[in-house]
Amino acid sequence: MKIFVAGATGAIGKQLVPLLVDAGYDVAGTTTSAGKAADLRALGAQPVVVDLLDAEAVGRAVSQAAPEVVVHEATALGAAGGNLRKFDEAFAQTNRLRTEGTDNLLAAARAVGVRRFVAQSYAGWPYAREGAAVKDEDAPLDDNPVASSKETIAAIRYLEKRVAAAGGIVLRYGGFYGPGTSLAAGAEMVEAVRKRMFPVVGNGAGMVSFIHIEDAARATLAAIERGRPGIYNIVDDEPAPPSEWLPYLADAVGAKPPRHVPLLLGRLMAGEVLATMMTEGRGASNAKAKRGLGWQLRYPSWREGFVNGLGEDTRRAA
DSSP states (O other): OEEEEETTTSHHHHHHHHHHHHTTOEEEEEESOGGGHHHHHHHTOEEEEOOTTOHHHHHHHHHHHOOSEEEEOOOOGGGGOSOOSSHHHHTHHHHHIIIIIHHHHHHHHHHHTOSEEEEEEESSTTBOSSSOSEEOTTSOBOSSOOGGGHHHHHHHHHHHHHHHHTTOEEEEEOEEESTTSSSSTTSHHHHHHHTTOSOEETTOOOOBOEEEHHHHHHHHHHHHHHOOSEEEEEOOSOOBOHHHHHHHHHHHTTOOOOOEEOHHHHHHHHOHHHHHHHHHOOEEOOHHHHHHHOOOOSOSSHHHHHHHSSOTTTTTTO
């Protein structure tokens, strides 16, 4: 079976492509950089250099690959940088990939008769900040998001609506950690924790759901092979507030405990969106994904994952 992976050189793509190849699938993977074509070949995929915002180019690429499955993992999260105070501005390119890019891939997939379409969404920002602390896939999304995140949440809504209407599968991933992510040994978030520049904001009571990048890739493979159309939360078993997981992370990487700052100061430092999520965020339940995909986690909790899954020499580098 031929599988077309859009965004194959991203954090999850680098984990997913080898899994697909090892399972015997013929994989074509996209990148926007000709320089990364060799990386895709090394992973076992046929490289496709294409701009997913160019509808004609996407149509040609998918037609030439003639896949049976399309997997949309394309984002530009690396381009967001560290300044998230202007949240929608930082995620502008990712929002285009979630709207225009999704439309282009869906149109190309229909043209060649793709039988399965799987797309990346997110289980953090979109859930309504009221009611249960942990939400399942039927819970409503936020109708009144923080002003600076309205475009980003609208793009997530758009992707989910379009993919669902096409009979596809939407995977709402939790916060990624592990090799190749921003929460890995030597990566920016871990370094910020080491320097005590990642504080607990306000009461730190907002819930967060994590997922190790390897577990996210295995869930994606399960969705490709046996998922039914619909939305799935791809998260670990233990949603937790920053007041709990952030000190644990600091200890796991050999750092001093994080500072605590008042909500007002946190808004100035981190921006309204991150401060709000640290105090009002909602976690996600993985019951549907575990039941419906037959998916098992290597790291059921971030507790084990932060100690053993961030990469090599995490504590020694402190």
